[in-house]
Amino acid sequence: MASASQYFAAQVRWRWLEIAFWLCALLPFVVTPTYLSLASQIAITALFALSLDLILGYAGIVSLGHAAYFGVGAYTAGIFSKFVWGEPLTGLFLSAVVAGIVGYATSHIIVRFRHLALIMLTLGLGLLLHEAANSAHWLTGGADGLQGVKIRPIFEQFRFDLYGRTAYAYSLAVLFVCFLASRRIIHSPFGLALRGIRENALRMPAIGAPSRAHLRKIYTISAVLAGIAGALLAQSTETVSLEVLSFGRSADVLVILILGGAGRLYGGILGAVIYMVARDQFSGITPAYWYFWIGLLLVAVVMFLPNGILGGLAKFFQRRT
Amino acid sequence: MGSLVGVLFDGFAYGMLLFLLSVGLSVTLGMMNFVNLAHCSFAMVGGYVTVSLMNSFGWPFFATLPMAFLAAAAASVLLERTLYRRLYRASDLDQCLFTIGIVFISVAAAAYFFGTVQQSASMPSYLRGSVELMGVNFALYRAFLIGISLLITIILIASLEYTRFGAQVRAAVDNQRMARGLGIDVDRSFMITFALGGGLAGLGGALAVEIIGLDHAFAFTYLVYVLIVVAVGGLGSIGGSFAAAMVLGISDMAGKYYFPWLGAFLIYLVMVGLLMWRPAGLFGKR
Numbered sequence: 001m002a003s004a005s006q007y008f009a010a011q012v013r014w015r016w017l018e019i020a021f022w023l024c025a026l027l028p029f030v031v032t033p034t035y036l037s038l039a040s041q042i043a044i045t046a047l048f049a050l051s052l053d054l055i056l057g058y059a060g061i062v063s064l065g066h067a068a069y070f071g072v073g074a075y076t077a078g079i080f081s082k083f084v085w086g087e088p089l090t091g092l093f094l095s096a097v098v099a100g101i102v103g104y105a106t107s108h109i110i111v112r113f114r115h116l117a118l119i120m121l122t123l124g125l126g127l128l129l130h131e132a133a134n135s136a137h138w139l140t141g142g143a144d145g146l147q148g149v150k151i152r153p154i155f156e157q158f159r160f161d162l163y164g165r166t167a168y169a170y171s172l173a174v175l176f177v178c179f180l181a182s183r184r185i186i187h188s189p190f191g192l193a194l195r196g197i198r199e200n201a202l203r204m205p206a207i208g209a210p211s212r213a214h215l216r217k218i219y220t221i222s223a224v225l226a227g228i229a230g231a232l233l234a235q236s237t238e239t240v241s242l243e244v245l246s247f248g249r250s251a252d253v254l255v256i257l258i259l260g261g262a263g264r265l266y267g268g269i270l271g272a273v274i275y276m277v278a279r280d281q282f283s284g285i286t287p288a289y290w291y292f293w294i295g296l297l298l299v300a301v302v303m304f305l306p307n308g309i310l311g312g313l314a315k316f317f318q319r320r321t
Numbered sequence: 322m323g324s325l326v327g328v329l330f331d332g333f334a335y336g337m338l339l340f341l342l343s344v345g346l347s348v349t350l351g352m353m354n355f356v357n358l359a360h361c362s363f364a365m366v367g368g369y370v371t372v373s374l375m376n377s378f379g380w381p382f383f384a385t386l387p388m389a390f391l392a393a394a395a396a397s398v399l400l401e402r403t404l405y406r407r408l409y410r411a412s413d414l415d416q417c418l419f420t421i422g423i424v425f426i427s428v429a430a431a432a433y434f435f436g437t438v439q440q441s442a443s444m445p446s447y448l449r450g451s452v453e454l455m456g457v458n459f460a461l462y463r464a465f466l467i468g469i470s471l472l473i474t475i476i477l478i479a480s481l482e483y484t485r486f487g488a489q490v491r492a493a494v495d496n497q498r499m500a501r502g503l504g505i506d507v508d509r510s511f512m513i514t515f516a517l518g519g520g521l522a523g524l525g526g527a528l529a530v531e532i533i534g535l536d537h538a539f540a541f542t543y544l545v546y547v548l549i550v551v552a553v554g555g556l557g558s559i560g561g562s563f564a565a566a567m568v569l570g571i572s573d574m575a576g577k578y579y580f581p582w583l584g585a586f587l588i589y590l591v592m593v594g595l596l597m598w599r600p601a602g603l604f605g606k607r
Binding site (some may be wrong): 062114115116117121125251294297302306 | 407408419421422423427428430496545552556573583584589590593597600
């Protein structure tokens with residue numbers, strides 16, 4: 001019978017597959033140097049999906065409005081660089097702080113509700129923010145998008161080039177750091193308590209766990225990560241459009257996470273790779289038709305792969321061994 | 322003063338439309354707890370049936386309305402029998418994702434068959450124009466819309482309150498397990514309710530063509546409005562849906578008229594506020 005500390009130590013240990021995965025993330029620099037801007041988009045989306053995974057996959061909070069925090073981060077980074085200073089790392093930090101504050105404020109509302117009311121509230125808050133950004137034309141540029149974002153080179157050394165070399169290195173590094181932090185959180189006693197809340201929301205308070213405080217905490221952390229992802233997008237593309245706050249973005253990230261497998265850390269990353277590469281390949285077809293395949297995929301995943309691709313793979317290998 | 326009456330009238334007509342679109346979802350959600358986000362796809366079916374029957378086959382407007390109802394009802398029964406029933410015991414999230422998938426598919430299918438342009442149908446001459454009453458203009462079509470929706474509401478409430486089938490539906494909404502225990506065939510009454518709800522949405526979609534238009538993204542655009550009506554009104558409550566649809570319709574119209582710079586901000590604010598105050602909706606029991 002292993003003790004609790006041994007259990008956590010075994011959870012935290014790095015597996016060979018994980019190390020190989022992160023080494024593979026470096027491959028685009030040598031193998032597909034012409035696709036580096038796509039690769040940076042993938043890293044940003046993966047970080048966004050990871051942030052949703054923390055609340056949806058681990059704490060069981062269903063959100064249809066997670067783009068709110070992504071958008072807050074993106075607009076903060078954009079506005080900061082336009083009016084104050086173009087240094088990327090300060091912008092990134094500030095975006096994380098602002099998104100965290102917004103996330104903490106809304107978490108007080110979020111944790112009180114479940115089921116349909118929760119879904120509707122996250123949707124409503126997301127739409128509210130979208131409309132607010134649309135009306136605040138003087139600050140955000142409204143539907144025209146925020147123009148005039150100028151980002152200085154990172155450490156005054158690495159300029160954001162046309163091929164996306166810097167953008168990918170920057171996004172990948174930030175993704176990796178955020179991933180390490182999430183991995184640490186998930187494999188801590190706090191992470192275990194979150195999974196307990198997900199499995200049975202009534203029993204956890206009964207055994208003395210402060211459920212709501214836990215949920216507020218993870219919701220804030222998730223908002224911080226989403227804000228960082230938004231800031232990365234704003235800085236690497238040097239523009240912010242109203243789309244960062246849209247319902248479509250919230251729905252997309254949900255699809256990505258479910259496709260990859262929620263509650264598995266790597267699910268969102270895998271989902272982002274598949275989704276973004278597929279969208280890039282099929283970009284020739286009209287967006288309206290693209291959604292046909294996404295819809296079909298969603299229906300198929302819910303019917304046949306309830307735990308996403310990673311869940312399906314895990315089951316497949318378990319059965320064989 | 323005149324403008325206020327006009328805004329109230331237009332908002333009332335708009336609210337009636339929202340009520341038709343959402344009442345079916347409210348009852349089925351209350352009954353089976355099945356989060357059917359694809360409800361507006363049925364409305365889209367109805368709208369396209371009306372538009373194509375009128376434009377391609379030259380049917381009169383009134384003849385197309387029953388066809389819109391029937392087509393949407395048939396589509397909803399088909400979907401319920403083949404796919405939805407497997408998911409009654411699935412989680413909220415799975416149901417949401419599955420039905421969003423259906424919405425995506427229906428939107429893409431509509432774009433494929435009808436293009437991405439705004440559809441239009443010319444209304445018969447006796448529904449065009451407006452009458453002036455005490456200095457206020459009342460559009461005839463909106464008056465007709467209010468009349469037909471009120472008629473449907475009365476029929477609906479009466480049949481739920483005074484028929485045997487209505488009593489079975491109410492029992493199933495209140496306590497599904499108990500209703501089963503008493504020998505009520507909940508699956509059957511659910512199927513019929515689902516068909517009725519889908520059909521009403523189809524009728525709503527057909528009536529909406531003249532007022533709010535119809536394009537391939539309809540199932541998405543109005544999904545939010547329908548969800549607001551259902552969530553604010555409370556699950557399984559026809560009266561609640563009616564009240565919520567009126568509040569939403571009138572406040573949306575008033576917002577557009579008096580505070581155009583706010584856009585849709587006002588109604589989202591109303592929704593979030595109401596939900597925080599009463600999470601189960603205005604008239605919800607759970």
